[in-house]
Amino acid sequence: MASVLSDHIKKEQLLKQLQEELKALENNSELKKDIEFKERLKALMSEYGNSSKNVCAMLDPPYRNTASKSTKTSNSDGRKQRPLKVYKNPHSGEMVETRGGNHKVIQEWKAGYGNEEVVSWIVEERA
Structure with a gap:
């Protein structure tokens, strides 16, 4: 029983620590900018009917899949x-x-x- 209790206490401490880290992240301006970018990008993809896979392929073409093997x-x-x-x-x-x-x-x-x-x-x- 003691090991279960100590495990529970450790998990509560870990949970408290993670919650504090999460609160700190939520106040991070860089994270807010990244979230805003992601939301606007998703809206754009939706507007144009593109998936993230298609957008990534447009921005960084997979050369190994092209017909020309010289690349x-x-x-x-x-x-x-x-x-x-x-x-x-x-x-x-x-x-x-x-x-x-x-x-x-x-x-x-x-x-x-x-x-x-x-x-x-x-x-x-x-x-």
């Missing part, structure tokens, strides 16, 4: 993505875009013309 800066495992290299074969005019060195066509070109020759065919390199 992606890192892989799913957090590593930085390799730059995109565009090769143009001067003999055939064929163009190849790749982020790695294991591209089948690039490997064939390197086998036929040599690594240094094929590397000189890079016409564009972008992140």
Whole structure:
């Protein structure tokens, strides 16, 4: 019984402390401004029929969901993505875009013309 009573007393003290902190927060002018902003923002969203998710997407677009993968800066495992290299074969005019060195066509070109020759065919390199 004593442990239940002491637990009750501790909880009452904690409740009193939290109520005092809450009163102090309610008098905080910064909190009042934030609450006013939130209420006005909700009214605006309601007026225009937008959800908070839509508003956040407008203000900070989720680039990882765009159709263009060139805006992606890192892989799913957090590593930085390799730059995109565009090769143009001067003999055939064929163009190849790749982020790695294991591209089948690039490997064939390197086998036929040599690594240094094929590397000189890079016409564009972008992140």
